[in-house]
Amino acid sequence: MPETPPTLDPEVLAAQARLREAGVANGDILAPDLSEARAATRRYQAFLNEGGPEVPVVEHRLDTTPALRLRLYRPPGEGPLPAYLHIHGGGFAFGELDSLDRWKREIASEAGIIVVGLEYALAPEHPYPAAIEQVMAALRWLREDAASFGVDGTRLAVGGDSAGGNLALGALLRLRDAGMPMPRLGAIIYGMLSARHQTSSHQQFGSGAFGLSTAKLERFWSHYLPDAALWQAAEAVPLHAELSGLPPLLLQAAALDPLLDDSLALDERLEQAGVPHALTVYEGMPHGFIAQTAFLSKARAARVELTAALLRALR
Known part of the structure; x- marks a missing residue:
């Protein structure tokens, strides 16, 4: 019997209709005007950010080059x-x-x-290694200098989604190699971990029918790593790194994502390296789904899973 074609979860289809009604859509890296694409992404994210709990926030600036802005969401307690x-x-x-x-x-x-959260330097204006160096600066500040903001620098976790998953894993590898104190948990959410685009998930989902496409990923990589030799380098593409000695990791992936095989490959390599970890693949979900907790029950489930892992690691 032929396999059933992959389909989006009905909640995703309903959410897409809501987004169309609101007149918002994520920016397209393939568009000719990058500034307008970024503006479209800001409008899209602003719509998804509506509602939710109120939490006091404070912002802080680190004097990196360029300057790095941080925002701390600090609940009562x-x-x-x-x-x-x-x-x-x-x-x-x-x-x-x-x-x-x-x-x-x-x-x-x-x-x-x-x-x-942090606002790191973006490519192509600031290619590798600007962003990862800013992430390292943020982790160092949290560990050493954030006590006045109520942070316990001995109880840290780090994570990221998509390109942020690359930066989070890369930061953990840098800390390990430098013999520095490690966060207690890493969270890699549909990480952009490899520039290899001949995988099964790229072949199945890379057309753009579910949002993210292979063509978009190639443009992203060319902006971030203009030197093509770095596309296989472990310091910039952490799926190529040796992975032993890392803290426990939570992996979350979207089933209808060209990056799915990055998460599956990371899961296998962590198993080989003896790193404690867990992987959840959320069926019917496209890349970027965690942002839609207002609409998607699986986005809320992924958040609950991450929250539980954080509490286990940090308390």
Whole structure:
């Protein structure tokens, strides 16, 4: 019997209709005007961020080059509190401090921990290694200098979605190699971990029918790594790295995503390296689904899974 063609979850189709009614759509990296594509992404994210719990926030600036802005979502409660640094996606070219704002408020409220977002330098204006160096600066600040913000620098976790998953895994590898204190948990959510686009998931889902496409990913990589030799380099593409010695990792993946095989390959390599980890593949979901907690029950389930993992690791 022929296999049933993959289809989007009905909730995703309903959410897409809501987005069309609102006149918002994620920006297209293949569009000729990058600034307008980024503006479209900001409007799209602003719509997804509506609602959710209110959580006090404070912003801080680190004097990196370029300067790095951080936003700390601090729920009520006695401190110091553990902190989770989340690195947003966007192919290294899109995203800002408001990315996943509602999702971060929800996690801070549910977990009772400080959630930290950052606005790292984007490509192509700032190619590798600008973003990863800023992530390292943020982790160093949280560990050493954020006590006045109520952060317990001994109880940290780091994670990221898509390109942010690349940066989160890359930061953990850098900390390991430098012999520095490690966060207690890493979260890699449909990570953009490899520039190899001949995989089964690219062949199945890379047309763009479900949103993200192979062509878009190739453009993202060319912006972030203009030197093509880096496309296979472990320091920039962490799926090529040696993975032993990492803290426990939570992997989340979307079943209808050209990046699915990146998560599956990471799962296999972590198993070989003896790194404690768990992988959940969310069926019927496209890339980027975690941002839609207002519409998708599986986005809420993924958030609950991450929140539980954070609480186990940090408390």
